[in-house]
Amino acid sequence: MTITAYYSEDGEAPRFSTSKTRNAIACRLEYLNEGGANFIFSIVRLQTELPPLLRGKLLRLRKDLSHVQTTAEQVKSFRDNFKTLFPADCVVQHDLVRLENGLADSLNDAIDLVIRPSHRTHHYLPQNEPFGLLVTDMMPDAGHAMLEIKPKWLLQSSNAPADAKRCRTCALRAQRASQGKCTATDEQGSCPLDFVSEHEQDRRRAMDRATRESKLAHFLVGDAQPLFAILRDQQRFLDPHGVLRVAGADGIYNLCRAMTLRDCTLFVRSTARGIEARLGDLDFKHPEKLGRWKDIERRLIDEGWYTNAEAESMWRDETICRLSRNS
Structure with a gap:
């Protein structure tokens, strides 16, 4: 399932919102997958091309579970512990993006309509998490593996x-x-x-x-x-x-x-x-x-x-x- 979101680079940080603002670009956020700690959503363009920062990226959002770090902590942990151990083109990159109020509620409603692993159907997004992560999209090109x-x-x-x-x-x-x-x-x-x-x-x-x-x-x-x-x-x-x-x-x-x-x-x-x-x-x-x-x-x-x-x-x-x- 998908929701329509609006992406903007105005202000201090790039952000997604459910409300259209000036210069915002409309796109679809589509449930792609999930693991024990995070949801992954694809970012699909609507009428216009995606801006450069979104191209080749997926949106990773943490789950509302006690053992999962906040997104800001995840970014700091990655940068402090692992980023410099490998060449940049050998690791999935992480960039912070701000989440405006209401986005988590809309995504949780969409998640409820998805067929998910039975042991994870009680997992949702937290309402008070201000950030998500743009991560490198490692899905294959059409016709590739x-x-x-x-x-x-x-x-x-x-x-x-x-x-x-x-x-x-x-x-x-x-x-x-x-x-x-x-x-x-x-x-x-x-x-x-x-x-x-x-x-x-x-x-x-x-x-x-x-x-x-x-x-x-x-x-x-x-x-x-x-x-x-x-x-x-x-x-x-x-x-x-x-x-x-x-x-x-x-x-x-x-x-x-x-x-x-x-x-x-x-x-x-x-x-x-x-x-x-x-x-x-x-x-x-x-x-x-x-x-x-x-x-x-x-x-x-x-x-x-x-x-x-x-x-x-x-x-x-x-x-x-x-x-x-x-x-």
Whole structure:
């Protein structure tokens, strides 16, 4: 569903409103998608061309949930923690836009008419949030393809046993499978260590499982490797000791940054100009999750998930992880 909104660059900041003002440009805001923390709306022109600031952009609006940062905090967190780690053309960009009163109510009414995931039907926009974010649109051009992939842990956990036959991502996947659970990451059916393997056949195996689009797979195997390498090296630098040995405020802060980089999304799309790849979902993980992360790590170790020595009733021969294939 869509609503008509009016965009203006008069005043201190660009803004969207439901009321037409002088020099405002009419456009449609259309529900596109949502995650656990944000809604995504496409911006569609009406009679006139969109202004340059809106071209190639989507509108991201935070949800009214207690654990979600305000939009201003999200922008500051991104700029302070992640923006400078990667080349500008390798990350989804964020620009603040002001939201006038009444816009959230109109969008919430439109959201009510959308078929949404059942566990998110109680999620809405807050009425008192003054800002939204214009983010890079990574949807493909007409006739082209796109891919969302979770790189996850591109290095083994520093706390894993020396004789591990599963990396951290594959160990957690196996544990979830024993409980009948399967996340979108699990469905990728590949080992993150293959993404950055020095052997092209490993990378090819992983990317062919991630996408059937041969051009995207070829790009990920070759041209995307510098970006994967930066992501891997930052994970190593920010978390050198592992969650079970992290210490001090600085260590915990950097661990949270590393865990964010282990849960970000790589958006890859083909266009008439070529293939573009950007990292997104770089929302800072908060220290209150430290206890949960430690509990997960201890269980993966103590229950034998790293070593493929889990309880007999749940045991499955590991066939995906590169560590198992190379052992």
